Amino acid sequence: MRPLNTFTTLSLFLLGGISASPTPPTKRWDFNPSRNPAYQLDIVDQLLVNTMPKVESWMSLKNATNGCTLEKAAIRREWSDLSVPEREEYIRAVLCLQSLPSKAPKDQVPGARSRFDDFVATHITQAFDLHSPRKLFAAHRYFIWAYEKALREECGYTGYQPYMNYERYADDPLNSPLFDGSPSSMSGNGLPEPYPGVPQGFPRPYNMIPPGDGGGCVTTGPFKDMVVNLGPRGGVLPNLPRNPRADGLGYNPRCLRRDVNKNSVAGARANYTYSLIMDHPDVDSFYNRYLGQPFLRGDPYPWGLHSAGHYLIGGDPGGDFYCSPGDPLFYFHHGMLDRVWWIWQMQDPENRVNAVPGEPDTWGPGDGSGHIHGKRQGSGSSSVWEDVIDLGWTAPPVKLMDLNDQLGGLGGELCYIYA
Numbered sequence: 005m006r007p008l009n010t011f012t013t014l015s016l017f018l019l020g021g022i023s024a025s026p027t028p029p030t031k032r033w034d035f036n037p038s039r040n041p042a043y044q045l046d047i048v049d050q051l052l053v054n055t056m057p058k059v060e061s062w063m064s065l066k067n068a069t070n071g072c073t074l075e076k077a078a079i080r081r082e083w084s085d086l087s088v089p090e091r092e093e094y095i096r097a098v099l100c101l102q103s104l105p106s107k108a109p110k111d112q113v114p115g116a117r118s119r120f121d122d123f124v125a126t127h128i129t130q131a132f133d134l135h136s137p138r139k140l141f142a143a144h145r146y147f148i149w150a151y152e153k154a155l156r157e158e159c160g161y162t163g164y165q166p167y168m169n170y171e172r173y174a175d176d177p178l179n180s181p182l183f184d185g186s187p188s189s190m191s192g193n194g195l196p197e198p199y200p201g202v203p204q205g206f207p208r209p210y211n212m213i214p215p216g217d218g219g220g221c222v223t224t225g226p227f228k229d230m231v232v233n234l235g236p237r238g239g240v241l242p243n244l245p246r247n248p249r250a251d252g253l254g255y256n257p258r259c260l261r262r263d264v265n266k267n268s269v270a271g272a273r274a275n276y277t278y279s280l281i282m283d284h285p286d287v288d289s290f291y292n293r294y295l296g297q298p299f300l301r302g303d304p305y306p307w308g309l310h311s312a313g314h315y316l317i318g319g320d321p322g323g324d325f326y327c328s329p330g331d332p333l334f335y336f337h338h339g340m341l342d343r344v345w346w347i348w349q350m351q352d353p354e355n356r357v358n359a360v361p362g363e364p365d366t367w368g369p370g371d372g373s374g375h376i377h378g379k380r381q382g383s384g385s386s387s388v389w390e391d392v393i394d395l396g397w398t399a400p401p402v403k404l405m406d407l408n409d410q411l412g413g414l415g416g417e418l419c420y421i422y423a
């Protein structure tokens with residue numbers, strides 16, 4: 005038997021409580037009616053629709069692990085599929101988190117000024133551990149989940165974390181419900197402030213994601229007055245005010261900067277996402293392609309989904325390896341990546357749910373050979389079953405292997421799907 009984790013029953017109640025009333029037995033995951041008619045289903049949306057029968061049969065095979073069923077599962081939706089009042093409720097919750105006091109110890113993180121900053125500080129202090137091959141997917145799943153939980157429990161948000169489908173923002177991001185700068189958007193682009201672009205470890209001319217037209221302070225929408233407190237530490241913009249501490253944890257108030265960048269997001273269009281999911285059955289090749297490896301010779305936008313999505317936002321702190329959760333859109337980006345991982349897992353759930361990159365001893369196909377990343381980085385030589393993910397001030401330590409199952413992991417506390 006697996007030891008019980010230390011979560012309270014409160015959040016179990018919140019997650020389970022959604023379907024506690026005598027609702028008719030409709031399939032809650034029948035999400036098509038809530039789509040925004042301005043957007044067609046893309047090939048990845050369609051793939052997910054076609055994958056749901058596999059998810060259903062796997063769920064019945066598992067027999068409601070830890071009480072999670074598809075009928076109870078929360079649904080994380082695409083931003084543009086939310087109604088305007090739903091978007092505004094989400095925005096209010098983020099602004100609330102940015103106004104609540106920090107719980108991080110002042111001596112360790114003197115720059116944290118809010119609960120929102122606690123998440124940024126966690127990502128800064130644990131950057132290498134959270135991004136090791138074994139942990140990248142699971143740690144970010146947990147990180148987003150903990151943020152969603154904080155929005156719900158500390159700020160009264162009644163929905164779930166939205167994600168952004170890059171395909172929808174590839175042609176005209178600045179006229180979309182996400183970036184149009186209206187009160188129900190996540191704020192717009194930064195003012196024009198040219199910079200060289202985003203360096204990449206690829207051969208010329210792919211050694212740089214060309215910049216977009218922004219790069220300066222965001223001046224529209226709900227986050228135009230947002231103050232960025234932590235960092236910078238590993239960003240791509242020149243002329244940022246230096247943090248008083250080398251580790252980026254000192255107080256350094258400044259504006260939110262963005263470069264909404266079509267050159268970057270072109271590498272995260274639906275055809276890239278689809279190929280990532282369907283052409284990489286082995287977890288190591290899936291992990292590597294997600295990070296743009298090996299180099300996609302002859303492809304115009306070979307950035308890999310992870311970088312391509314990050315630099316759709318870019319700027320400061322969005323483009324900073326350590327501090328990127330300091331732009332609230334980080335959670336939309338990593339939500340999409342979590343969705344992609346889940347769709348990948350659900351193509352062959354019995355073999356893929358517990359497949360961990362860089363790890364030959366876990367379940368799943370792959371013999372552990374041919375890695376591009378280093379093996380067992382950041383984890384010593386211990387078994388992956390012993391690995392712990394500890395999010396400090398934002399979520400208690402849990403076993404990495406308890407985070408793989410989005411529909412029943414963490415003793416049933418993870419119980420959500422993406423529409």
Ligand SMILES: *[C@@H]1O[C@H](CO)[C@@H](O)[C@H](O)[C@H]1NC(C)=O
Nearest residue numbers: 064065066067068069070071
């Ligand atoms: C599934 O779980 C239920 C409730 O725990 C139990 O009664 C039932 O026998 C289980 N079915 C299978 C096939 O294991």
Ligand SMILES: *[C@@H]1O[C@H](CO)[C@@H](O)[C@H](O)[C@H]1NC(C)=O
Nearest residue numbers: 273275276279302303304305
């Ligand atoms: C995606 O489509 C674009 C435009 O047609 C093409 O240039 C690119 O190579 C495709 N990428 C993949 C991975 O299919």
Ligand SMILES: [Cu+2]
Nearest residue numbers: 127134135144
């Ligand atoms: Cu990260």
